[in-house]
Amino acid sequence: MGQCSFQRSLEYIPPPLGRAAARKRDGIPQTIRLHVSPSACGRRFTINAYRQHTKDHLVHLYIDETDIVSGCYESLIPDAVEELLDTIKPRPRAVMIQVTCIDDLLGTDHAALRALLESRFPETRFCITRRNPIALDGGLPSGYEAMRQMYSLLTPVGQRQDAVNLVCDSAETAPESELFRILDELGLEARRIDTCRDFDEFLQMAASRLNFVMTPIGEKAAAMMEQTLGIPWVFAPQSYRLADITQAYQEMAATLGRSPLDLSQYEEAARQKIARTRERLGGMPIIVDQSATMRPLVMARALTEYGFQVKTAFDGVVLPCDIPALEWFHAEHPEIEICDGRSCDLLKRKNDLGECMCIGTSTGYMLNAPHLVEFPEPGKPYGFQAVELLMDKMFHAADAIADYSKLHTASETWQPVDCRRRGCGR
Amino acid sequence: MSQLCIDLPPFASDYSGACSCLFELNGMVVIHDARCCTMNYTNYDEPRWFGNKRPIFCSGLRELDAVLGRDDVLIDKITQAAAEITPEFIAVLGSPVPTIVGADMVGIAAEIETRTGIRTFGFSTTGLRYYNRGAAEVMTELVRSYAREDISPVADGVNLLGLTPLDFSDNRNAAGLVETARSHNFTPVASMMMGCSLADIASCRAARVNWVAAQSGMAPALFMERNWGIPWVAALPMGGSGAGQVMEALRTAMEHGESRALHAAGLSTGDVLIVGEQVQCNGLRNALAQHGVTGVDAACLFGLDKLLALPWDIDIHKERELRELLKTGKYRAVIADPTVERLLREEDDCAFFGFPLVAVSSKLFWHNYKLFQSAELDQMLAQVANAVSRD
Numbered sequence: 001m002g003q004c005s006f007q008r009s010l011e012y013i014p015p016p017l018g019r020a021a022a023r024k025r026d027g028i029p030q031t032i033r034l035h036v037s038p039s040a041c042g043r044r045f046t047i048n049a050y051r052q053h054t055k056d057h058l059v060h061l062y063i064d065e066t067d068i069v070s071g072c073y074e075s076l077i078p079d080a081v082e083e084l085l086d087t088i089k090p091r092p093r094a095v096m097i098q099v100t101c102i103d104d105l106l107g108t109d110h111a112a113l114r115a116l117l118e119s120r121f122p123e124t125r126f127c128i129t130r131r132n133p134i135a136l137d138g139g140l141p142s143g144y145e146a147m148r149q150m151y152s153l154l155t156p157v158g159q160r161q162d163a164v165n166l167v168c169d170s171a172e173t174a175p176e177s178e179l180f181r182i183l184d185e186l187g188l189e190a191r192r193i194d195t196c197r198d199f200d201e202f203l204q205m206a207a208s209r210l211n212f213v214m215t216p217i218g219e220k221a222a223a224m225m226e227q228t229l230g231i232p233w234v235f236a237p238q239s240y241r242l243a244d245i246t247q248a249y250q251e252m253a254a255t256l257g258r259s260p261l262d263l264s265q266y267e268e269a270a271r272q273k274i275a276r277t278r279e280r281l282g283g284m285p286i287i288v289d290q291s292a293t294m295r296p297l298v299m300a301r302a303l304t305e306y307g308f309q310v311k312t313a314f315d316g317v318v319l320p321c322d323i324p325a326l327e328w329f330h331a332e333h334p335e336i337e338i339c340d341g342r343s344c345d346l347l348k349r350k351n352d353l354g355e356c357m358c359i360g361t362s363t364g365y366m367l368n369a370p371h372l373v374e375f376p377e378p379g380k381p382y383g384f385q386a387v388e389l390l391m392d393k394m395f396h397a398a399d400a401i402a403d404y405s406k407l408h409t410a411s412e413t414w415q416p417v418d419c420r421r422r423g424c425g426r
Numbered sequence: 427m428s429q430l431c432i433d434l435p436p437f438a439s440d441y442s443g444a445c446s447c448l449f450e451l452n453g454m455v456v457i458h459d460a461r462c463c464t465m466n467y468t469n470y471d472e473p474r475w476f477g478n479k480r481p482i483f484c485s486g487l488r489e490l491d492a493v494l495g496r497d498d499v500l501i502d503k504i505t506q507a508a509a510e511i512t513p514e515f516i517a518v519l520g521s522p523v524p525t526i527v528g529a530d531m532v533g534i535a536a537e538i539e540t541r542t543g544i545r546t547f548g549f550s551t552t553g554l555r556y557y558n559r560g561a562a563e564v565m566t567e568l569v570r571s572y573a574r575e576d577i578s579p580v581a582d583g584v585n586l587l588g589l590t591p592l593d594f595s596d597n598r599n600a601a602g603l604v605e606t607a608r609s610h611n612f613t614p615v616a617s618m619m620m621g622c623s624l625a626d627i628a629s630c631r632a633a634r635v636n637w638v639a640a641q642s643g644m645a646p647a648l649f650m651e652r653n654w655g656i657p658w659v660a661a662l663p664m665g666g667s668g669a670g671q672v673m674e675a676l677r678t679a680m681e682h683g684e685s686r687a688l689h690a691a692g693l694s695t696g697d698v699l700i701v702g703e704q705v706q707c708n709g710l711r712n713a714l715a716q717h718g719v720t721g722v723d724a725a726c727l728f729g730l731d732k733l734l735a736l737p738w739d740i741d742i743h744k745e746r747e748l749r750e751l752l753k754t755g756k757y758r759a760v761i762a763d764p765t766v767e768r769l770l771r772e773e774d775d776c777a778f779f780g781f782p783l784v785a786v787s788s789k790l791f792w793h794n795y796k797l798f799q800s801a802e803l804d805q806m807l808a809q810v811a812n813a814v815s816r817d
Contacts, residue, residue, distance in 0.1 A: 008499070010456060010483035010507050013468045015476040038522045038554045039431075040439030043466045047435055047788045050765070060431040065554050068526060080430045087432060101460055101523050104489055134460035134489045134523060342461075344483050344507050366479070408476045417790050419764045419780075422433060423749075423771030 006318075010344040017361035017407045018291065018374070027057065027170065028150060030093040030199040032084060036061045036077060037100040051414045056422075059084050063102070074108055078120055085121060093199035094125040094153055098146075101134040125153050141317055143169075143217035150193070151221040154206040156229055163189040163208040164252075165231070167218035168380070170194055174389075177382040178266050179212075182249060186258060210256055212236055214382060216294060216319045237295065237321060238386055240302035242267055245383050266384040273391035274306050280395050281308065284371070285353040289314035289360030290341045292375040297325040297338070299359070299390075304333060311353055314341030314363055357397055359390075365404050372402035431745040433768040437727065438592050438785040439463070440560030441519045441551040442471040443642060445482055446590040447564040447619040449474060454481040454513035456504055458529065459521035460488065463553055470788040471557070473596040481511050492527050497534050501541065508542045514624065516546040519560075522553040547571070556728040557592050557785050558703070562645035565618050569646050572628045583633040584612045584676060585650075587658075588643025589620040592785040593703055595795035602799050603639055606663065610673040618646065635659065635680040637672075641704045644731055651685060660734050661688035662709030665804040667716065687734040688712065695738040696721015697814055701748065701762035702783050703727070704734050709798070710761060710781070710807070717811040725751060727786070745769070752776070759813040763787050777813035779806055
């Protein structure tokens with residue numbers, strides 16, 4: 001019988017086998033992220049920033065035992081901000097302060113800290129975000145609040161403009177997505193944080209007509225912007241169910257006061273690919289895991305509904321928007337195993353499905369699955385295009401035997417790291 | 427390092443050093459943290475993680491557990507996992523949050539050992555210190571716990587201390603040292619901690635000299651000297667011809683019982699700066715002396731051990747200190763991890779030679795790690811000599 005019992009256990013972390021593309025920036029332009037933590041806490045963010053050529057936008061303020069125990073931790077931050085504003089040229093327009101698990105225990109008054117910083121550095125904007133997996137059991141993942149904080153830098157500006165904000169994470173949305181054609185047909189400009197050329201362009205996002213929320217963690221940010229900026233929003237995180245995608249686009253049109261969209265060509269193209277792939281895979285068992293998508297249960301549900309033989313879905317933290325999928329599995333397909341993708345049980349798990357396909361590198365590696373769908377791409381697919389891409393990848397993976405060593409080598413290959421001289425006052 | 431750090435990456439932490447030492451042994455290791463610290467180690471500090479499915483886990487610490495002191499949650503999880511994995515030992519490591527709330531890793535370990543009957547170590551790593559401290563703590567504890575008293579000395583027995591991929595990467599550097607010892611008629615007893623088993627550690631008292639190959643190896647070396655009178659030599663052969671002097675120093679220590687850090691003759695402060703791990707800095711400095719360069723400063727990033735240092739060596743605590751040191755204009759050549767070059771200015775008349783260190787730059791260069799005992803490294807050192815000899 002299938003089950004969902006994410007009983008608390010030790011956690012195992014498989015090696016990352018995904019490839020990361022270089023990004024021109026990580027976050028809002030002309031902004032510096034100041035990571036405040038014990039030194040090692042920021043190690044992975046910095047190494048990733050080097051890999052993705054975004055290191056120039058990330059700075060660390062290390063705190064040690066003395067700082068934490070003496071309580072002078074909070075007072076270090078304004079002086080550090082002054083030093084970095086004096087050092088980094090050109091001077092950043094905003095500073096995003098990022099704190100970690102330690103801060104949860106120290107009880108920092110973030111509102112007071114932000115007020116202090118804004119009064120001491122009136123030309124600079126500030127927000128404070130958390131990276132605190134320690135708080136996972138208490139509520140939402142920290143990404144929700146982090147995104148809300150980022151958009152809190154926006155203030156009301158002038159008249160509404162014919163633009164839609166794409167509220168999504170920092171990976172670039174694949175330009176092949178039909179989303180851009182649809183917006184183009186509606187005469188709307190697509191605005192994203194990471195395509196803004198400068199801070200002023202980012203501030204113009206406050207004048208957009210709609211927030212199209214493409215990631216679950218954008219929900220709080222959108223709700224806040226509705227209150228503070230009067231921008232309505234549509235919750236449209238990537239789903240692999242065609243009905244969900246259609247509904248999201250139609251809701252967007254309706255919210256903007258437009259006629260219903262004709263999406264039949266996209267739906268039909270996706271259905272054809274689904275049918276072709278289903279025929280090719282036959283009864284091949286499928287496993288979905290959270291390294292493929294933030295919403296593995298939703299992906300697994302879609303594939304099950306399309307007639308694929310999903311046997312197991314691994315998830316880590318089940319997001320609120322994915323609970324209906326979880327309940328659907330319990331009610332309709334209790335034979336499909338829903339497992340905790342973080343659990344140490346992964347280490348001893350054997351592949352008893354034989355000739356199976358894993359969508360997601362983590363479980364594929366752990367089970368040494370013969371067929372692997374490496375998903376998503378470094379550029380993020382969205383909408384019907386994402387469904388088609390998934391089907392294409394599954395179709396081709398059925399004929400290919402996964403080479404995990406080669407995947408590992410590719411995942412550790414990147415453009416030469418930028419260690420050019422900068423010195424003080426770069 | 428403390429305070430503001432603009433260009434350099436955060437260095438590997440003490441829990442990474444500890445895990446790196448425990449990696450090859452048949453034990454279960456648990457880092458008591460929410461996930462990020464463990465991820466730092468597995469995905470950024472352990473070149474061997476891919477392809478080796480070791481039972482090294484995160485405890486999945488949550489806020490309420492930390493605040494309420496719910497150590498029983500951790501103990502229950504470990505006990506349950508140990509029943510299925512049946513490791514030879516268990517190790518529980520701390521991280522910043524358990525440190526702040528005063529979690530007693532030794533006490534937790536004792537409770538786990540009582541419940542499971544499996545030898546359990548509690549290491550008070552904090553995530554607030556560097557990797558060499560964690561590695562040192564683990565090696566010393568393993569020696570203390572496993573070394574057998576009833577063992578006969580091996581005539582030319584040598585232990586190698588301080589071998590971890592954080593200093594040596596996972597290329598042939600560590601194995602090369604073992605081969606060097608063998609080829610010079612030494613018998614490696616325990617090569618701690620790469621290519622080493624608990625049985626080897628149990629025999630470590632049979633060695634007649636300890637070869638300290640990294641700063642982290644000093645603590646177990648001093649322990650063995652204090653308790654069993656085994657002398658040590660801290661040295662690292664660099665380039666194609668450095669091994670002879672190191673082997674001679676080991677032989678002398680073995681015969682006369684005198685411990686020391688190996689330094690070439692005629693060294694002084696000068697216009698070459700080597701930045702990094704202290705024993706590696708000394709090794710490069712000694713190798714440069716063979717190229718006629720004797721004016722060399724060492725700037726140590728992970729704490730300055732006076733037993734290994736020359737009087738003019740520099741203890742770097744902050745990025746700003748290193749930046750200011752480089753701005754003095756004193757140095758015409760710098761050897762350091764490639765990320766250090768970011769601290770130089772365009773106008774600095776200073777040749778830079780990249781010498782990656784996993785503990786600094788993680789995976790960024792670990793596939794391009796220098797082979798310490800190689801002609802390629804000799805070429806780099808010759809280029810350093812050229813850079814400082816030009817008018």
